[in-house]
Amino acid sequence: MNFYKQTYHLFAIKAPKIHTDLLWDLSFLFIGLSVIYFTLVFIHKKRLAKRLERIKQHKNELSPMISEFLFYEDDASKADKAVYLNLKIEIRQLILNKFNRNVLSDVLLDLSKDLSGETQNRIFELYKDLGLHQDAFKMLKSWRWELVSKAIQDLTRMQVSEAYSFITKFINDKRPTIRKQAEIAIVSLKYEGINYFLDTTKYKISEWQQLKLLDVIRNRADYQPPVFSAWLTSTNNHVVLFALRLIKFYNQNNANASLIQLLKHKNTNIKLEAIACIKEFYVTEAMDTLKLVFWKSSTDIKIAILDTIAELGSEDDIEFLELIERKISNFAVTSKALSSINAISPGWILPTKDIVETTENTIPEDLPTINEAVISTIKQPDSPLDPINSTINDLKENLGNSETLVTVEENKESKVTLEHTTEEITDTVSEIDVTHNEETKDHASKVIDTNKNKSNTEISTVNIDFLPIVILKTDQEQKSAIKNSTFYKPDDLFEPQSLKYTYDKKSELEDQDKSDTNDFWKNVNVDFLPLVIGNSEKTSTSATSKNNTPDKPLNSISVLFEEVTATPFEEVKNSASNINFESYNTTEINNIPTFSEEILVPEASENAVRDFDVIDPVFLAPLKNKQKERPMNDMFTAKYTKQQTDVAMTPQDEEKFKEILNSLIAIENDKNLEKNEVKDDSTKTSLEFDNEAIDITFIPLVTEDEETLNDIKKEAPEQPKEDQVRKEEPEFKATIPKAIITNKLVSTPDFIDENSEEATLQLLDDIEEMGDQREVPLLNEMIKNTKYQHVTSRLSQLIERFSDDEVVIGLVENEAENITLKPFNVFEDLFRVCDTEAKLILLDEVAAVGDAGDIAFLEGLLSNEDQDISKQANIALEAVQSRLLLDVTPTDDTPIKEIEVGENSKAVEEENFEEYNSLMEELEIDSPKAPSGVFDIDFEVEFVNQTTENELVIEKPSTKKIKTKSNSESIIDQICSFSHKIIDKFNG
């Protein structure tokens, strides 16, 4: 320490003189700043957490609502339908709030990720149905890139194909995130998107982006890829590269010329991709170009070219490859060239390194004989086969004085039989346990090198009868067998699996060595062996084929496996002769009970059926068949020479009908005559319309004939009473031609009656949808002419409705500043599509939440045919009107007035509410209890300013509002509790 003190003196560094107060001030300042900072962070975090909590809460509240929507089925129960309708109304109210709309949008997007199938499709539909995609469209106009990108992503995920044209604008956007998002969107939204993208993009397409685009394309259902070679001419290299990859992916091998041309491209990646395509599609025409391009390419491309030549090339190309090997110094390239040569012609290039010269090698002459070199000790397993044991003992005696080099363990049973299966042979060979030492190895090699001929002689003296099927056919084969055998080829001593055997079938063996083997086999008792039947041909074939290829390793012999049961031959023979085929009950198979019905079709009926092909029976009047269901027995027992059919028809129609039939018959006859002029008369007559077959009794039918009509109506099946809407439909539309009933007021075609009730109602529907007050004269005229009661009521409804419109439009002309268009009525929209029960429920809703805009709709329903609906409409109308009367007319000073629904209801007559409640009870409808929170509707009821008594002018919702009180109960609950409240009030 002293040393440092003495050595270094920090003269230059001095602490600055700062006033202590300043230091304190600064400290306080920083403390204050940090407190402010942390406070702000805390507040921000708190706010963020609160917001997230709120979103989460809203999501949880919305999820059951969405579930209801997603899993709603048309055949749902009444309660479900009621809930569905309520939800639909509520959700429309809910999405008026932007926050709720965003949350709902997020919920749908989240769910679309986790769900698939039909549910996912419903999510897409719901997203569009609620108009949430409009928000995304607005976001597309934002200057903030993240919003635009999110909007594109949302529209893509929800499959809003309408957004395609909007998103195409961003395909060449400068901002890469938006551009990439737009590329994926375009390819996802429409099939032709990929075409547009490849046509127009000017920017780089990254590898990752290419993968994503490819993923989008290949996952599209029923996608038919365009011909991508069209984009090989693009000026954008990235497009060319992507097109090449797509060509390869979709195997579009129709662009060979372009591919060859692209080999000369400057861009390495394109060149590599083109080479890959050439290799993939086996474009042999590209060989010359590949060779030309080779010399000036980079190493990677050279290797790729050589790889392609190896695949496509022939022996003519070897010269080129050898040239490369000589000229190119790069090891990777030369190595590839050599491997390519060997790929084209295997064995063309042989290994040269570390190979010893053997031309000067001489063969040594003083090698020992084979008996001295090879000694085998054969273990004798216990066996009942004495002849074999004796043979083995003989062999041992012959080889008794030699050293033990090879120990062979064999299964005697498998050795004995000449009918070895190939499997057994393989097993036996593989079981050979070979031991060796260096001395033996050397010795054996000497034997092979020097005394080949000698050894051949020697081995022929060895008695190898015990070896069952190893037979040498010729001398040459014998030599090769000896050469390759375990005993004489030292190299193979290490590899018992590579032993090679030559063998032949039994007959050939007998020919060669009859004297020995015949005697031997006569003594052998082979009864214990399994009887091999029916495989001789295959075995002999395989044996012969193996004989032709003596050097084939045993392991590679093809083996036919057959499970053989060890049964003595005599027993088999006896059992085969004793088989009694009659014992098998073959008749049972033939007597499987089958059910068939023979239906007798009388000739006349057959003709009649045939003739119906050309007669459209729809226009015919209903069959007035008194005997509706004839028993089947009667039908078959009766003689069907004549079929009585009564058809209600006017005399004019009768004539017309006959004319049509005759003309059809004439046409048919003419055709047949042309085909075959010489024809039997009987055939001709068969083609004539057999009036006898169907006897049609034409009954004059006019509107005056009320009895007939009534009869027909009685016979017609009644429509189910439950569905009142269906009841409104004409009951006999399919059976009674309306033109006949209306007594030909209008001359109409036979098949279509434009004056029918159905057609008129259809027309009225169209008028209602598209018409306005100008249709009133037409409607008045129609009301005079129509005879249908239902049509009359419908016409009067329409006239009334259009008359109201007229008043409104009249006001528009007078007061241009007011909004004059008929407001969109959510109830009316729903009312059209639902059934009676749902309509009643909907009217309850109108009674509860309806406003001035619903009055016209309710008034229109007062004249409804259905008593329940008209009654309910009346109640709802009174409820709405009474509520509106109670409302204090707002002045400019009080633009917003809060009122409570419960208090408003005081004005409603008690009688009406009793009626309402009783109706609810009748319908067995429970007031749907909505979940807390989101179902508490905070309605912003549109205020209606009544300027005059009859003129209703709707003001903008933003100007004057009436707020309802928000509490934990739903509107329905509140309404239901009115009666109790009123009673409570009366009771003080």
Next chain:
Amino acid sequence: MTKKRLLLVEDDELLASLLNFRLTKGGYDVRISRDGRAVKEALAKEIPDIIVSDIMMPYFSGMELIGFVRNDLQSSVPIIIISSAGNEENVLNAFEIGANDFIPKPVSPSELLIRVARLMK
């Protein structure tokens, strides 16, 4: 006729709610557990007739849940695994440790209902 009890283990509240709705509509008495700890508590009280579980959950993965049910509880209750990680390794692993079925995400609620019904047979 008593409803079959189904334990749905899913941390995503939205998806859980939706599947709950569908399965309830399909006639099951559905209990939902959000994480592994809740599952353990629920299983300690009663073992349901079938378990539908996600793999990735807080505290306790779906795989651990299978092990817990099969080894600790010694129960052979059918278990269906739902996961977005539907790679081969996960699927094989799930089946190996005792899952009865595996449904990759995105899941079709109708398909899930059918698979549940099949296992309940």
